[in-house]
Amino acid sequence: MENDGDFDLTDFLPYLLNQAAEEASLAFQQVYRERYGMLRTEWRVLFHLGRYGPMTAAEIGARARIHKTKISRAVAALESRRFLTRARLEADRRQEELRLTVAGQRAFEDLRGLASAHNDRLRAGFSERDWQGLTRSLRHLARMDR
Amino acid sequence: MENDGDFDLTDFLPYLLNQAAEEASLAFQQVYRERYGMLRTEWRVLFHLGRYGPMTAAEIGARARIHKTKISRAVAALESRRFLTRARLEADRRQEELRLTVAGQRAFEDLRGLASAHNDRLRAGFSERDWQGLTRSLRHLARMDR
């Protein structure tokens, strides 16, 4: 057909998404790394426990779409920093309830505030209408609207 | 202040961008990996040489925002597969002009068509208006509109 001869990388959505994600993530990555020495998955797990309360690893995985092996390592790291505790569930002793400690709660609240502020800075570059359109489109792409 | 108590991960742009990028990239990643055994940077370098013609590593880096060490490795991989050749520039013998071979051109045209088709599939999930808004917003975030 030869009708995509002028197709450019900057028209290619996966490339655009990747570049935008890198640029938008950079500043906040420094925050959870330098303030708490956390990795991305650790911050996400901490966030889920702080935002939604105690739950099992499988529940975090279902909510945040993180594979169980990543969660297992993140939980071990957060536990070693005394940011969470585990409690075997009597109903099914394969599962553990994960719960933030007071220190974990404090870290969560600190990071949630910083994340929210970072989000606001990004948002400031858009009109309210464009921001709503952008987040809606991204949720659609990420299949988070189903 | 405590006014971000309902701030959610799915409101956090870096998270949304990352999830959308992963989802949107997955299918096409299989293509250049399984058909040509390429990595992401190799595909991007091949694309730039195919799309814009022969140029030096530094020029690719400036256009595509790829660090010189990544380009160096991608060029070595593409050369070993006979997808490109190098020619020292007489004007400045530190630089090399990189040029796709016929096989490299063929791979580029094949992948460009497949990328364009993949892009069209993603685009099909949006109205023309929403797609234009999305790509414009992403270029803004990636600072590609300057």
Added chain:
DNA sequence: TATTGTTATACTCTATAACTATA
């Protein structure tokens, strides 16, 4: 037999410093 979570392993991606050869 199936499920929850862990461990091992490998590959990909990113970042930085140190190096070479040329200028």
Added chain:
DNA sequence: TATAGTTATAGAGTATAACAATA
């Protein structure tokens, strides 16, 4: 001294298989 490109190394992200404990 500075620049184009290379090499070495480490850290971070991702993916999969195999495993132990429990159901």
